[in-house]
Amino acid sequence: MHKLRHVDCRRHLSALIIAAGLGACGGSDTIAPPPTSDAYWALRLDTHAATLALTPAFETLQLHVSALTVAGDTIHDTNVLSGVRYVALDPTLIAVNSSGLVHALSPTDETTIIASLTVRGVTLSDTVRVRVTTTLSAPRIATFSLQPSTSDSAHVNAAFNGEGGVKPTRITATDSDGMLIPPESLFVAFQSSDPVIASIDPATGLVTGLIPGHVTLYATGVQYGAVWRDSLPFDVGQSIAARVQVYSRTSIKSLTPELAFGPALVTIGVGGYVTWVNASTVDSVDIKFDDPASAQPACDFALGCFFVPESGTGDLPPFKAETTWAFAGWKSRTFPVAGTYHYHSEIYGTTGTIVVR
Numbered sequence: 001m002h003k004l005r006h007v008d009c010r011r012h013l014s015a016l017i018i019a020a021g022l023g024a025c026g027g028s029d030t031i032a033p034p035p036t037s038d039a040y041w042a043l044r045l046d047t048h049a050a051t052l053a054l055t056p057a058f059e060t061l062q063l064h065v066s067a068l069t070v071a072g073d074t075i076h077d078t079n080v081l082s083g084v085r086y087v088a089l090d091p092t093l094i095a096v097n098s099s100g101l102v103h104a105l106s107p108t109d110e111t112t113i114i115a116s117l118t119v120r121g122v123t124l125s126d127t128v129r130v131r132v133t134t135t136l137s138a139p140r141i142a143t144f145s146l147q148p149s150t151s152d153s154a155h156v157n158a159a160f161n162g163e164g165g166v167k168p169t170r171i172t173a174t175d176s177d178g179m180l181i182p183p184e185s186l187f188v189a190f191q192s193s194d195p196v197i198a199s200i201d202p203a204t205g206l207v208t209g210l211i212p213g214h215v216t217l218y219a220t221g222v223q224y225g226a227v228w229r230d231s232l233p234f235d236v237g238q239s240i241a242a243r244v245q246v247y248s249r250t251s252i253k254s255l256t257p258e259l260a261f262g263p264a265l266v267t268i269g270v271g272g273y274v275t276w277v278n279a280s281t282v283d284s285v286d287i288k289f290d291d292p293a294s295a296q297p298a299c300d301f302a303l304g305c306f307f308v309p310e311s312g313t314g315d316l317p318p319f320k321a322e323t324t325w326a327f328a329g330w331k332s333r334t335f336p337v338a339g340t341y342h343y344h345s346e347i348y349g350t351t352g353t354i355v356v357r
Contacts, residue, residue: 013199040119041070042081045126048189052104053133054095058224061101061129065115076295084117094130104132110187119151129203131187135223139181144228146205146219154284156198156209156236160241161273165209169200169232171219186331188221188228198236209236238269238357248280259285259348263312267355271336273298274354276316283350284318289341298332 018330046064053059067075075081076316086096093108103111109131118295148154149168151185159165171188174180190205192198197213200206207217213236220229245262256260266274275298278285289295313333321329335356344351 003167005356016056028110036276037057037119038069038073038075038077040067040117040122040124042068043055043084043115043117043124043126043236044068045115046129047128047222047227048126048191048220049129049187050102050186051131051133051138052102052106053136053224054274055135057068058070058136058279059104061102061225062113062128063102063113065117065126067117080117080119080244083119085114086247087114087116090245093132102130103254106132107134108132110250122322129187129189130177135338136339138187139173139175139185140183140220141173141223141289142176142178142229143172143174144219144221144230145170146170146230146232148232154232155236155237156207156234156352158209158239159212160243164241165236165239167207167209169205169217169219171205171230180224186221187223188219191218191220192216193218208284212236212238231330233285236271240269240272242268242272242274242276243265243356244274244276244352246276246278246280246285259350261350261352265355267357268335270338271355273332273334275330275332278319278321278331280321282321284320284347286318286345287316287333288346290339290344294335294337294339294341295333296336298334 019219044066046066050061052061055060063086065081067077069075069079080271084100086098086100088094088096088106091113092113095103095105095111100115105338111130113128113130115127116123147170149170151343152167156167157165168192171183171186173186175181189202190200191198191202192207193216194213197209197211198215198217199208199210200217215234215236217232217234218229220227222228244266247260249258249260249261259282268274276285277289295314297313300343300344316331316333318333319329338356341354342351
């Protein structure tokens with residue numbers, strides 16, 4: 001994390017955006033082709049946020065686009081790239097021609113240009129957000145740095161059940177006099193090197209940790225032809241919570257329901273908690289730990305742990321499924337020490353494992 005001086009847009013931004021954007025190509029359910037594949041995998045513009053002005057020499061921007069393979073290699077086929085189409089969402093504010101030359105027409109806080117390319121029936125696209133000022137009135141950037149949120153580290157725990165796992169980043173920029181530029185005056189784009197591990201809001205820089213791993217976050221912007229960029233290594237740790245469903249299942253060779261824990265193996269971070277939800281058809285279920293002292297008080301509720309504290313530590317006595325009020329069949333325990341913990345139901349013999357990292 002460091003301050004950078006501006007460089008020429010046309011020569012230096014493309015490589016960064018290629019490196020930064022590879023992870024955005026697929027979701028968590030996407031199986032990528034082998035790295036040696038030369039298949040068309042992504043379309044990447046060389047900039048994703050630009051500020052122009054209605055002033056000669058600052059009212060235009062030349063966009064450059066690359067077609068990439070899954071390995072990040074550029075597809076050097078002029079016939080392919082000749083098929084790129086550029087569309088301005090509001091042509092009264094900005095105009096863009098078939099070669100990607102943007103021309104500012106009217107002031108705007110933000111508008112969008114879409115670049116798209118269809119190859120063998122597959123259409124992929126990328127966008128650039130554009131701001132237009134009447135004159136060069138926006139504070140001119142002299143230094144530019146992407147940093148974690150104030151007094152915080154570049155780390156977040158993975159989200160649990162769509163909740164939590166969110167942390168902001170911030171841009172620190174100064175003008176030529178060394179004065180801080182207000183964040184609301186900056187117009188930049190944020191990207192994650194691997195959105196499967198951590199996604200980042202392209203406009204606000206808000207990071208969401210999804211699965212444990214390491215990523216690099218990028219912030220880039222073009223202001224009146226000058227390119228500004230910085231990167232930030234970022235870690236996503238284990239989720240601090242897990243939910244185990246206690247349910248009934250019946251073998252095709254039997255009519256007798258059996259109890260099951262799903263999943264039977266969960267992983268959480270140190271100090272996290274596990275919640276067992278009795279969704280079975282049996283009357284009650286118990287949780288017995290091989291090491292009862294490892295299970296500390298948590299709460300009766302799966303999210304938040306701020307309603308009714310759980311009394312006692314260790315084993316959970318038999319508890320019924322949810323009946324007349326919400327969360328009645330939910331019980332939790334916290335695990336403050338790293339290790340592997342085994343448990344079972346003494347009534348039904350079903351087993352489970354908790355890994356704390």
